[in-house]
Amino acid sequence: MRSQFKTITATVLALALGGDAATAQGDGGVEVLHWWTSGGEAAALNVLKEDLEKQGIGWTDMPVAGGGGEQAMTVLRARVTAGNAPTAVQGLGFDILDWANQGSLADLNAVAAEEGWDSVIPAALQKFARVDGKWVSAPVNVHSTNWVWANKAVLDANGIAVPTTWEEFTAALDKLKAAGVTPIAHGGQAWQEATVFDAVAMSVLGPNGYQAAFIDLDEAVLGGDRMKEAFDRMAVIRANVDDNFSGRDWNLATAMVINGTAGFQMMGDWAKGEFLNAGKVPGQDFLCFRFPGTTEQVIFNADQFMMFDQGGSVSAGQAALASAILSPSFQSAFNVVKGSVPARTDVSDEAFDDCGKKGMKDLAAAASSGNLFGSMAHGHAAPASVKNAIYDVVTAHFNGAYDSTTAVTELVDAVSIAR
Amino acid sequence: MAVSARMDFKSRLRIWLPKLVLSPSLAMVLVFVYGFIAFSVYLSFTDSRLLPSYGWVGWENYSKLWRLSHWEISLANMGIFAALYIGSCTALGLGLAIFLDQKIRIEGVLRTIYLYPMALSFIVTGTAWKWFLDPGIGLENVMQTWGWETFGFDWIKNRNLAIYTVVLAAVWQTSGFVMAMFLAGLRGIDNEIIKAAQIDGASNWNLYRRIVIPQLRPAFLSAFVILGHLAIKTFDLVIALTGGGPGRATELPATFMYSYAFTRNQMGIGAASATIMLMTIAAIMIPYLYAELREKR
Missing domain, CATH: 3.40.190.10 (Periplasmic binding protein-like II)
Structure with a gap:
């Protein structure tokens, strides 16, 4: 009170x-x-x-x-x-x-x-x-939120080309891990996890599935097998962040990529300002590309x-x-x-x-081409109540409270309560 | 006649003046405390989302609230937090008070040191402990740079243990205050009784267990009530220390209520959770007030 x-x-x-x-x-x-x-x-x-x-x-x-x-x-x-x-x-x-x-x-x-x-x-x-x-x-x-930011020197040193599919991306993550570099710089805050989830869900569900799940809030898609796969991919990403990620601000995560202690960061284009402020040049020092599997889509x-x-x-x-x-x-x-x-x-x-x-x-x-979609994580797909309900599930799953199967069930439940 | 009428007016004024002076504050309390409590309770039965609205939905907000796993987490955290916080504060406070009561030197200085954390706001406490507990810059890092490389203390980043770091910071903040309450209680005990017991050959342990502590009953009761309501309204500490994270692992009912009422546009559910918190506090306070008032009668 x-x-x-x-x-x-x-x-x-x-x-x-x-x-x-x-x-x-x-x-x-x-x-x-x-x-x-x-x-x-x-x-x-x-x-x-x-x-x-x-x-x-x-x-x-x-x-x-x-x-x-x-x-x-x-x-x-x-x-x-x-x-x-x-x-x-x-x-x-x-x-x-x-x-x-x-x-x-x-x-x-x-x-x-x-x-x-x-x-x-x-x-x-x-x-x-x-x-x-x-x-x-x-x-x-x-x-737009489905960007990946990468340190070019780190990628070159490990012989990694810009990944265009999920398989190439995971292969790149494995290489970085083996080389002792943190593969993904990430800040453990609910909105950052949801930002990553935007792109991951788009890559698995495709434009129509994304529309059905986050804009039309179709329970069949929210609770479907593809959604479970999206959560599985989130678990792969979780396995490739460092131990001290939770609570970190996004710009500190960007700094890890700038300094070369991490390879990639999935973040909206506001991250670019951090690179520019550090005197980095796009294409030479850092790379920007769409999240693998979402090259044609823009989540805004x-x-x-x-x-x-x-x-x-x-x-x-x-x-x-x-x-x-x-x-x-x-x-x-x-x-x-x-x-x-x-x-x-x-x-x-x-x-x-x-x-x-x-x-x-x-x-x-x-x-x-009709590939422009509002971002779920940033309140352009569903109202604030639904957005936050999805945040709850995504962040709980990312932090290990649910496995992917439970997360899907919880997602359907949370969205239905919040509508 | 005139004189007696003036006297009459004076004495009437004397009767009315206290009531007159108190009435504005009474009216303000009625409106701004009890009026708003009633308004919150009313809102919990409406379809309010972004702004208050007055469509009656009955118990729907309550049934939604109890289906939310987020609410269950905050209640479970409340249970853990309240039990450990009240328990540890009472135990530590009592221990410190008994030690300080042994007629030691520089008692005044020590008492001030123990009481000092109370002067800080929970935001300061939370931020300081956040840095101290952070594995990257805090205790773990310092220990490792000093050479103890296997040292690990990452509770604040651990979903299952983070709530205990909230307890830690809260206990650090409040146990000195509880100590002061017990110390006052100890000083109030009649020395004659203690001396009589010592003459009868009671050991120190028995003296405290059978004579001193039972006499501290009123101090225990006040400590319990103060700590109980502090626990239920804990909000700023969590916001500063963990932000409710990792994930939603350290959410408490107060942070839940704030986020639903003000940031998630679900004012109805937020009001419902506030009502339940009020009921919980009332369940603790009313028996206490009842007992207190009855004793005075």
């Missing part, structure tokens, strides 16, 4: 502070709630801020730190309940749909029509930005800015913000810094490095 009380106190405090910020900003400005507080992210967001300030629109920053935005969402809930929503809020996947269904979001159709969003934003992404034919949020970027999650309804109309500041976010120059400048790829598919890839260019090409190809 005390912890609940603490949360209430925290939200009340946040409310009080937030309230001041809102009154301080005056008219025409925007108040932006986000969780991009780490160095690279903050720098990327600064591009947008300067863009708006050039147009004479004030920017009130309201950062709430915390990786997945959980704290930010708690603050947002308090603000909305108090009838004082920020103008724009960073949002992910189903959170956006939930807020739209609460009727809290503004209608951006006028801006969207003027700038032709319908034709340049992939349809799979539009599902999370348009509700009942109404644009409610502006997509900033597309991250996208950051967006939801625009909260300000008394029935879209404010001038909101319209300017939305249009600035979707402008090709911002999309390029921001995503070069952030490591993701632009949310619109018609942006020039000139400024991007090799991994970025590959990411943009993959995205465009996957979008046109």
